Amino acid sequence: MGVCIVVSGPPCAGKSTLARAVAAASGWPLLAKDEYKERIFDALGTGERDWSRRVSGLAWELLIAEAGRLRGAGASCIVEGNLREPQRAALRALAHAAPFVEVRVRATPEVLLARYRERAAAGVRHPGHVDLAALPEIEAELAARCPPPSPFGGPVLDWDTTERVDGAALIDALGAVLAPFSAPGSGTPG
Secondary structure, three states, rough: OOOEEEEEEOOOOHHHHHHHHHHHHHHHOEEEEHHOOOOOHHHHHOOOOOHHHHHHHHHHHHHHHHOOOOOOOOEEEEEEOOHHHOOOOOHHHHOOOOOOOEEEOOOOOOHHHHHHHHHHHHOOOHHHOOHHHHHHHHHHHHHHHOOOOOOOOOEEEEEEOOOOOHHHHHHHHHHHHHHHHHHHOOOOOO
């Protein structure tokens, strides 16, 4: 039976960096929402903020379908993205197939906004993300300081990246959390 590690959190918390580190250590497939989204942009083109939102929804549908396929086959995987409740609900529906471990990545709102503004100004991401157009929404979301999302029913690691994004430390922490689910030769991180 496989395990699904869900790496969630707000923009610029370090989700992608951490998820890539866990994927490299485990050899498990990484299903990253932004990678799906960028493939769609490359195939269908970019647009305004509303188009980016619609592409994001399609990217999540494709990613969750692939996660379901992997889970149904008993394979482990890593899912990464800034999940909203509809995506969380769709992933929770897959929880019956195998255990979920969630890594909730966070940093202070001030650090997140500074990282976001720096990333948007640098233009390092695919232009389809329209980061500058999304900035007011991101600022409002971070200012709201929403309550923690509902869990998937498995272990949750609360991972603070305010000071630094440390993949090696996360891999060590996941090793202990995943030990009860591990079988020899499973490729479990840690």
